[in-house]
Amino acid sequence: MESAEDPAGRALHLARATIAAIATPPGRGGIGVVRISGGLVADVARAVLGALPVPRRATHAEFRDAHAQVIDRGIALYFPAPHSYTGEDVLELQGHGGPAVLQLLLAACLDAGARLAEPGEFTRRAFLEGKLDLAQAEAVADLINAASREAARSAMRSLSGEFSGAIGTLVEELTELRALIEAMLDFPDEEVDHTHREDAAGRLDRVRASLETVMVRSRQGSLLRTGIHVVLAGRPNVGKSSLLNRLAGEERAIVTAVPGTTRDALRETILVEGVPIVIVDTAGLRESGDEVERLGIERSWTEMARADVVLMVLEAPLGMNEEDRALLARLPEQGTRLFVYNKVDLAPAERAGRRGDGRQEVWVSAKSGAGIDALRGALLEAAGWTGTGESVFLARERHLRALAQARDHLQAAGAQIGQWEFFAEELRLAQGALGEITGEVSADDLLGEIFARFCIGK
Numbered sequence: 001m002e003s004a005e006d007p008a009g010r011a012l013h014l015a016r017a018t019i020a021a022i023a024t025p026p027g028r029g030g031i032g033v034v035r036i037s038g039g040l041v042a043d044v045a046r047a048v049l050g051a052l053p054v055p056r057r058a059t060h061a062e063f064r065d066a067h068a069q070v071i072d073r074g075i076a077l078y079f080p081a082p083h084s085y086t087g088e089d090v091l092e093l094q095g096h097g098g099p100a101v102l103q104l105l106l107a108a109c110l111d112a113g114a115r116l117a118e119p120g121e122f123t124r125r126a127f128l129e130g131k132l133d134l135a136q137a138e139a140v141a142d143l144i145n146a147a148s149r150e151a152a153r154s155a156m157r158s159l160s161g162e163f164s165g166a167i168g169t170l171v172e173e174l175t176e177l178r179a180l181i182e183a184m185l186d187f188p189d190e191e192v193d194h195t196h197r198e199d200a201a202g203r204l205d206r207v208r209a210s211l212e213t214v215m216v217r218s219r220q221g222s223l224l225r226t227g228i229h230v231v232l233a234g235r236p237n238v239g240k241s242s243l244l245n246r247l248a249g250e251e252r253a254i255v256t257a258v259p260g261t262t263r264d265a266l267r268e269t270i271l272v273e274g275v276p277i278v279i280v281d282t283a284g285l286r287e288s289g290d291e292v293e294r295l296g297i298e299r300s301w302t303e304m305a306r307a308d309v310v311l312m313v314l315e316a317p318l319g320m321n322e323e324d325r326a327l328l329a330r331l332p333e334q335g336t337r338l339f340v341y342n343k344v345d346l347a348p349a350e351r352a353g354r355r356g357d358g359r360q361e362v363w364v365s366a367k368s369g370a371g372i373d374a375l376r377g378a379l380l381e382a383a384g385w386t387g388t389g390e391s392v393f394l395a396r397e398r399h400l401r402a403l404a405q406a407r408d409h410l411q412a413a414g415a416q417i418g419q420w421e422f423f424a425e426e427l428r429l430a431q432g433a434l435g436e437i438t439g440e441v442s443a444d445d446l447l448g449e450i451f452a453r454f455c456i457g458k
C-alpha cells in the first residue's frame with residue numbers, strides 16, 4: 001500500500017490528478033459543498049480564495065471565479081495531507097446550496113487546475129492511501145444508501161472497522177496456524193509428534209467455529225440489505241389484497257367483494273425491524289374463462305415460483321377446504337410456506353381464538369388488524385431473521401461469497417490433516433479469500449466495479 005513515506009507511493013500520489021466535485025445532493029439547500037482533493041489543492045485555494053486557509057480551521061472567505069468575480073461567500077476548510085478523508089490535501093468549500101452557484105464554484109475549481117471527480121473517486125483514494133480498507137469503503141456507500149435505521153447502524157459498525165476487525169482476527173488465527181505447520185514442515189525427518197498434530201486439528205476447529213459465527217452475523221446483516229420476496233397466494237376473495245393493504249398501512253390494492261378483483265401483480269416493500277420485505281399481491285387462483293384474469297393468474301404462478309416465502313391465504317371461517325388443498329398441491333416445492341387464516345373476525349369463537357404456532361400458520365383479520373403483528377413476526381422468522389439486533393454485519397454478496405470460499409478451504413484442510421503441505425495450502429487459500437474482503441488482495445477491476453457504484457462527490 002502506498003504511503004507518504006514511501007517514495008514510489010509519494011510519486012504516484014503526486015501523479016494523480018486533483019479532483020473536484022459537488023459533494024452535496026443536487027437541488028437547493030441551506031448549504032452546498034464543493035470538495036477538492038489532490039496535489040494542486042493549494043493552487044486551487046489561492047485561485048478561488050486568494051490564499052491558503054489555516055489548516056483545519058473554519059475560514060470565512062469570498063469564492064471567486066477566474067475573472068476575480070465573487071461567486072459566493074462561505075466557509076473554507078483546508079485539510080493538509082495526510083490528515084484528510086482521502087489522505088491527500090483536501091479543500092472543502094461550503095457555499096449556498098443552489099445548483100447554479102455550486103456549478104459556478106465547481107467551474108472555478110476546474111479552471112484552477114482540478115478535474116471533475118468520477119463516482120466514488122474520493123473514497124477510492126482514501127482506500128489507496130490506506131485510510132480505509134475495502135470493507136470500510138463499501139460501508140461508506142452502504143451508510144449513505146441505508147434504507148432503515150438498522151441498516152445505517154450496521155453500516156456504521158462496518159465503517160468503524162468492526163467487520164474488518166472480525167475478519168482480521170480470523171486472518172490472525174490462520175496465520176498462527178500456518179506458522180505452526182511451517183515449523184512442522186521444517187523438520188521433516190523428525191516424527192511430527194502427536195501433540196502437534198492434535199494442536200493443529202484443535203486450532204483448525206477453533207478457526208472454523210469463529211468463521212461460522214462471522215458468517216451467521218454476515219448473513220443476518222445481508223438480510224437488511226436484500227430483504228426477502230413474499231408472495232400472497234390463494235383462492236379469489238380470501239383477502240390477499242386486504243392483507244397487502246394492512247401490512248403496507250395504506251390502501252394500495254383494490255379490494256372488492258367480487259372474486260377475481262386483482263389482475264396484475266402488485267408489489268409493496270415494507271420494513272419489519274429494518275428488514276425490507278417485498279410483498280407481492282397476486283390474482284386469486286381459480287379456473288377462469290376471462291382472458292385478462294387468466295393472464296393475471298399466470299403471473300401469480302410466475303411470482304410464486306421465484307418467491308422466498310409463499311403466504312398461502314385461507315379463510316378462517318372455512319378452514320382449509322378442497323379447493324385450497326388442490327392449490328396447495330400445486331405450489332412450488334422450493335421456498336418457505338406460511339398459512340395465513342384470514343377473516344378471524346367472522347370465524348366462530350373457538351376458531352377465532354386460534355393462534356397458530358407462528359411458524360406454520362397465523363390467524364389474522366385484515367379487517368380488524370388482529371394477528372397482524374404475529375404475521376410480521378412470522379415473516380421475519382421465515383426470512384431467517386433471528387433478531388440478533390446490534391451485532392450483525394451489513395455484508396454484501398461479495399463478502400458472503402468470500403466467507404463461503406474460506407469455509408470451503410478450511411473444510412478441505414480438515415480432510416488433509418497429516419498431509420501438511422496440502423493442509424497448509426488450503427489455509428493459504430482460505431486466508432486469500434478473507435483478504436479479498438478487506439482488499440488486501442484485490443484486482444483492479446473489482447475496485448473499479450465497487451467504486452463506480454458510488455455517487456459523484458463521495
Ligand SMILES: Nc1nc2c(ncn2[C@@H]2O[C@H](COP(=O)(O)OP(=O)(O)OP(=O)(O)O)[C@@H](O)[C@H]2O)c(=O)[nH]1
Pocket residue numbers: 235236237238239240241242243254255256257258259260261262263282283284285342343344345346364365366367368
Ligand atoms: N370480515 C372480513 N372481511 C374481509 C377480511 N379481509 C378481506 N375481507 C373482505 O373480503 C373481500 C375480498 O377481499 P380482497 O382483499 O379483495 O380479496 P382477494 O383475495 O384480494 O381477492 P381477489 O383479488 O379477487 O383474488 C372484500 O369484501 C374484503 O372486504 C377480513 O379480515 N374480515
Ligand SMILES: [Mg+2]
Pocket residue numbers: 240241242253254261262281282283284
Ligand atoms: Mg386481490
